Amino acid sequence: MSLFRQARLLIGLGGSNDIVRRYFVVNGFDGALTMLGMIIGFEVSAPGDLTVIINACLAAAIALGISGLSSAYVSEVAERKRALQKLEEAMIADLGQTAHGDAARWVPLWVALVNGLSPFFISMLILLPLLLAKAGLVLPLAPLHTAAIAALLLVFLLGVHLGRIAGISWLRSGMQTLLVAIVTAALIYLVTG
Amino acid sequence: MVAVKRMVLDVLKPHLPSAIDFSRAIAEVGDGYRVCLTVLEMDENTQTLSLEIEANSIDFAAIESAITAMGGSLHSIDQVEVRNISGMDSMS
Secondary structure, rough: HHHHHHHHHHEEEEOOOHHHHHHHHHHHHHHHHHHHHHHHHHHHHHHHHHOHHHHHHHHHOOOOOOOOOHHHHHHHHHHHHHHHHHHHHHHHHOOOOOOOHHHHHHHHHHHHHHHHHHHHHHHHHHHHHHHHOOOOOOOOOOHHHHHHHHHHHHHHHHHHHHHHHHHOHHHHHHHHHHHHHHHHHHHHHHHHO | OOOEEEEEEEEEEOOOOHHHHHHHHOOOOOOOOOEEEEEEEEEEEEEEEEEEOOOOOHHHHHHHHHHHOOEEEEEEEEEEEEHHHHHHHOOO
């Protein structure tokens, strides 16, 4: 069996397609809103040194990634072990050396990777304008504004993705998530501004 | 040479992998394998299957290993069809 088909079989056995898709959106949304919040926080404070802003946002992105990775791994391992035990009781057999055993070992890692990397990469995409500005590239807008626009765009795209999954209007779904981001931004301005 | 041409097996397997993936993995044991799977019974976690396999020469150990690798359990061999190929060659 090819490696690709083997991986597909394990993911299918673990029933992880839905979970991974959900984690990708939920944690990606977390990452985007956290970065948006931090950028607005820096914006309403006197915008300081770009290095400080990048380091603070990068630290938050790493923390989000590690948090997503570890929490998903620990909980998925427990869930998969429980499911495997239940199946072993039904089959009256040790399934440790079967595809089900492999799925119980590998699927938590796959789910944890998606859960951890999704907020990290989305955060990095939002931070890209700040990194480019620090590297000396002249942006058409201020780096913080460009990063905020990137965050809003990514939140909108996550909504579009959700709309496509649900089979509803992608525009409506995108606008809904965008509205959440705008309300978040407004609240931050209201509280800190 | 005596070759096993056809077998009907009684197998218990979890719901996953699906009947299609399960049959496909067994057919991948060798060239020219033909697999016919019938679900006889189903409960909350498992399915009882009748698995009919045809090939020029069935490798039973490989079939059993493929079933076990997918979490299945072979309960019984219900039918076997064997042919003496060398005898047929000399007749022709």
